[in-house]
Amino acid sequence: MVAYCFVEGKIKLLLIRRKAHPYQNYLALVGGFMDKGEDAAHACQREVKEEVNLDLPLEKIEQLMTVSTPGRDPRGWTVTIAYLVYLPSRALELVQASDDAKDVVFVDVDFQTGKCYLEGVELDEQALAFDHYAIIQKSIKRIQGRIDWNPTFLYLLEEEFTVYEGTELVNFINPGRPIVSNNFLVKYGEYVEEVGLKRVPKKKPRKTYRLK
Numbered sequence: 001m002v003a004y005c006f007v008e009g010k011i012k013l014l015l016i017r018r019k020a021h022p023y024q025n026y027l028a029l030v031g032g033f034m035d036k037g038e039d040a041a042h043a044c045q046r047e048v049k050e051e052v053n054l055d056l057p058l059e060k061i062e063q064l065m066t067v068s069t070p071g072r073d074p075r076g077w078t079v080t081i082a083y084l085v086y087l088p089s090r091a092l093e094l095v096q097a098s099d100d101a102k103d104v105v106f107v108d109v110d111f112q113t114g115k116c117y118l119e120g121v122e123l124d125e126q127a128l129a130f131d132h133y134a135i136i137q138k139s140i141k142r143i144q145g146r147i148d149w150n151p152t153f154l155y156l157l158e159e160e161f162t163v164y165e166g167t168e169l170v171n172f173i174n175p176g177r178p179i180v181s182n183n184f185l186v187k188y189g190e191y192v193e194e195v196g197l198k199r200v201p202k203k204k205p206r207k208t209y210r211l212k
Contacts, residue, residue, distance in 0.1 A: 001042050002064060002139040003051075003085035003137050006156040007092055011109045011172055013116060013136065014051065014087065015128075022074045023129035025102065027118075029136070031080070032100075044083040050098050052091045060086040060155045064139055072131050082135050084142065086155035112175045114140050134181035147174050151191050152211070153198070160195050160208040 003014040015027045028053050034043040048056045064082040097104045108117045114124045125133040143153050167181040193212050197205040
């Protein structure tokens with residue numbers, strides 16, 4: 001799964017450091033095998049629970065792609081169903097390494113360049129196991145390609161968010177076409193609904209919204 005969260009103005013991606021071969025000590029996307037009688041979406045939901053101890057609703061999990069390229073896994077022919085996962089910011093504190101991971105890290109993602117950084121150091125394709133770098137690039141293009149008509153990326157915000165918070169996230173994801181806060185509801189009004197007010201120190205309370 002390609003699991004993103006938005007924390008303090010940065011888009012972060014959840015990765016593990018593999019404990020076993022193949023690609024021992026390499027960074028990799030979080031994943032696992034489906035249990036008998038389990039569908040792919042619920043398997044992804046279970047992996048989220050195991051990695052960050054969160055019961056994430058299925059609407060925050062969406063299928064990204066199926067990868068079946070021969071030779072992509074040295075252990076044998078393996079089909080991967082990759083999912084996009086939108087984690088809340090608190091996932092940063094809840095994450096825990098599962099049995100097959102040596103460590104768990106959140107890396108910074110620059111959506112303008114498609115590059116990932118771990119503690120300021122750029123991660124190239126050789127830094128990630130299998131074909132996971134290519135899957136990450138595909139996820140960035142998917143989110144950007146649907147930014148105008150299927151803004152599920154707004155699930156990266158808190159359950160209720162302000163226009164200013166939504167605008168900030170939009171501009172991080174698609175910096176080549178930034179918007180101003182006055183245009184947020186013009187662009188996304190049909191996808192969100194007003195739910196309340198948020199108090200802001202020394203300013204008027206701001207209306208809050210959520211995805212419909």
